[in-house]
Amino acid sequence: MNQQLVRLYQLAQQPSRRIIGLMSGTSLDGLDVALCRLHGHGTSTRLELEHFATVPYDDDVRHRIRQVFAREQVSLEYLTLLNPWLGHLHADMILQCLQQWQVAPREVDLIASHGQTVYHAPQHQHQRPDFPLNATLQLGDGDHVAVRTGIITLSDFRQKHIAAGGEGAPLAAYGDYLLLSSPHEERLLLNLGGIANFTYLPRTGQDASTAFSTDTGPGNTLLDATVRQHRPELAYDEDGRLASTGQVHEGLLAELLGHPFFAAALPKTTGPELFSPAYLQQAQERSNTTGLGLEDTLATLTEFSALGVARAATQVFGPRPALAVYASGGGAHNPALQAALRRHLPNCRFDTTETLGVLPDAKEAILFALLANEAVAGQPVSIGAGRQRVPAVSMGKISFPG
Numbered sequence: 001m002n003q004q005l006v007r008l009y010q011l012a013q014q015p016s017r018r019i020i021g022l023m024s025g026t027s028l029d030g031l032d033v034a035l036c037r038l039h040g041h042g043t044s045t046r047l048e049l050e051h052f053a054t055v056p057y058d059d060d061v062r063h064r065i066r067q068v069f070a071r072e073q074v075s076l077e078y079l080t081l082l083n084p085w086l087g088h089l090h091a092d093m094i095l096q097c098l099q100q101w102q103v104a105p106r107e108v109d110l111i112a113s114h115g116q117t118v119y120h121a122p123q124h125q126h127q128r129p130d131f132p133l134n135a136t137l138q139l140g141d142g143d144h145v146a147v148r149t150g151i152i153t154l155s156d157f158r159q160k161h162i163a164a165g166g167e168g169a170p171l172a173a174y175g176d177y178l179l180l181s182s183p184h185e186e187r188l189l190l191n192l193g194g195i196a197n198f199t200y201l202p203r204t205g206q207d208a209s210t211a212f213s214t215d216t217g218p219g220n221t222l223l224d225a226t227v228r229q230h231r232p233e234l235a236y237d238e239d240g241r242l243a244s245t246g247q248v249h250e251g252l253l254a255e256l257l258g259h260p261f262f263a264a265a266l267p268k269t270t271g272p273e274l275f276s277p278a279y280l281q282q283a284q285e286r287s288n289t290t291g292l293g294l295e296d297t298l299a300t301l302t303e304f305s306a307l308g309v310a311r312a313a314t315q316v317f318g319p320r321p322a323l324a325v326y327a328s329g330g331g332a333h334n335p336a337l338q339a340a341l342r343r344h345l346p347n348c349r350f351d352t353t354e355t356l357g358v359l360p361d362a363k364e365a366i367l368f369a370l371l372a373n374e375a376v377a378g379q380p381v382s383i384g385a386g387r388q389r390v391p392a393v394s395m396g397k398i399s400f401p402g
């Protein structure tokens with residue numbers, strides 16, 4: 001019998017596993033690496049975060065990814081070359097972290113590698129009748145990660161979700177439910193990354209099929225793109241300082257909110273393919289605001305992101321929902337965005353996932369460690385079973401190092 005299968009079989013039976021979760025999101029800021037110890041599986045999972053780091057992408061890496069990122073037309077050769085290259089890069093970043101943490105690769109049981117999303121195309125977005133399917137593409141092939149690190153790697157988590165009727169995202173609900181649902185309160189876990197999304201968690205013990213996650217629209221993606229365009233020396237508007245000195249332009253805001261995405265049923269997904277600088281440009285042309293200053297544009301975009309979240313919450317929970325909201329992702333560090341959210345959801349109580357014992361910047365990487373743990377040791381995660389576009393499946397493809 002293949003000894004790698006024997007190893008995997010043994011891993012599945014261990015009371016706990018040491019799993020590295022990886023996430024590199026739409027902001028292209030770097031690779032999040034979370035070394036986790038997971039005890040048990042399913043609703044009895046207990047997770048300890050042993051180490052966490054974001055290994056920054058340098059300008060060269062960002063430049064290479066941007067050659068294909070969210071673009072309709074790219075060089076097929078470039079895309080083919082980028083796939084193993086990113087696998088190597090991510091593997092080297094993991095090895096660098098392990099060295100810093102003084103952990104030998106053989107002491108790690110599994111890697112859960114999300115890969116780099118380069119294109120996300122749910123059907124409602126691509127609208128091509130010749131391809132009646134949802135689709136998404138993550139690069140950084142798992143075989144390359146496995147061979148270079150010597151660690152069994154699970155990757156490409158999103159394809160199974162699509163195959164089983166989902167949009168390939170958001171996958172957060174599955175891990176959020178296992179880790180963060182509470183017997184005492186209903187929760188909304190709000191992730192403010194490049195794209196914003198939230199997970200609704202009923203109380204533990206209540207019907208898990210009502211849990212789900214949905215994208216709500218842009219989080220930071222348009223803010224970052226606008227800052228880069230006007231002030232190339234800045235990566236983002238630190239602490240929302242520029243946005244907080246600007247005024248919201250109601251005409252531009254109305255144009256930004258006019259897209260049918262905001263009225264579509266939940267759960268739904270999106271990406272920078274739709275919420276791109278071109279989307280902003282068109283909204284500016286329609287509202288005669290192409291000359292609007294940087295600060296006012298950022299104030300309006302901050303309002304836009306917050307209203308996307310508020311509208312989705314209102315769609316599910318009715319007007320003025322009263323929920324316990326726990327934020328994560330880079331936007332949780334942006335006071336201007338937080339203030340706008342509080343204004344639009346005045347009856348909600350806001351906090352970050354740190355209060356629940358989960359480092360906000362590490363949450364998405366942890367999520368993939370949880371998914372890998374379920375794929376190896378658990379059952380298909382029964383979250384959302386019965387709800388449209390939230391299939392109850394296990395996710396992740398297995399790559400052996402040898």
Ligand SMILES: Nc1ncnc2c1ncn2[C@@H]1O[C@H](COP(=O)(O)OP(=O)(O)OP(=O)(O)O)[C@@H](O)[C@H]1O
Nearest residue numbers: 025026027193194195220236238239329330333334
């Ligand atoms: N102090 C801060 N002030 C304002 N914004 C911040 C701050 N820190 C981080 N951010 C924002 O958070 C972004 C990074 O967020 P994050 O790492 O959650 O994104 P991501 O994981 O790439 O996105 P996604 O979840 O869509 O995949 C930055 O690009 C910036 O816009």
Ligand SMILES: CC(=O)N[C@H]1[C@@H]2OC[C@@H](O2)[C@@H](O)[C@@H]1O[C@H](C)C(=O)O
Nearest residue numbers: 117120169170171172193195197364
């Ligand atoms: C296709 C893709 O990579 N989507 C990401 C992105 O970043 C945030 C939002 O858009 C979310 O849908 C998803 O990631 C998280 C981890 C998810 O699947 O839950």
